[in-house]
Amino acid sequence: MNMEFNVRGMDFTRAGEASAKIKKALQLVGMEVSTIRKAVIVAYEAELNIVIHARQGILTLFVHPDRVEIIAEDEGPGIPDIALAMQEGYSTAPPHVREMGFGAGMGLPNIKRCSDHLDIDSRVNSGTRLKATIFNNINGE
Template sequence: MSNAIHLHYDVSGEDFTRAGEASGAVKKTLKKLGYNSDAIRRVAIAMYEAEINMVIHADGGFVDIDIYPDRVEVLLSDHGPGIPDVEKAMQEGFSTAPDNVRTLGFGAGMGLPNIKKYTDDMRIETTIGVGTNLYLTVIVNQP
């Protein structure tokens, strides 16, 4: 579709305090475009959890967002260690995050389950030692 609005953000893996900047920016853009607040929240939360994952596990990466009238597509791509067992990673409560992440309020094993819950489609492409691509789609109402 040619009428998509494309956004791109690099996610720094060095600064945990900045994780969420891209999600916040996308949220703002969607608000400006007039999408309904429920859909915006679903995009923002799913993307935010994914962004946090990227910083915790993969030393950052990049996010590509395509905004269509009826849906928002997000690709989060990293060159991290990959996910050895995707099925396990999808279970609520399963986490491989280091302890220091827990003191920051994350690492409870809710990231991927939350992302799945808030998106209409979620696809993971992951290769050990190469990285992970996470594709998300959220269906939205016409603005």
């Protein structure tokens, strides 16, 4: 079972819509509360990364009984140094975006904190593909 959402760059008014739909879908399925909570944060941060940095992208949700996978694929500037981008507080968001309260450099660290597996594949001036896996641990964490 998968669901796809188109995300447009710089469209802040609609940022969060895809992750809200993802949350609703996971609640309908009855995934564990802790799984949903982590998946929502991962989906929202990934969605926001596309909005802030990329021209456009697609957020895809895969639902399996034992895990949730979230894939964010975008056309954008790419990440030159992934290790640096994973550091808390490191941000390349433009000043006007930061003034709106976004781009504090916590996006990727938050995604990493909330996922059990994280793969990032990025090409500069082309785009980024992020795949996060969250296990659905039936008896709590």
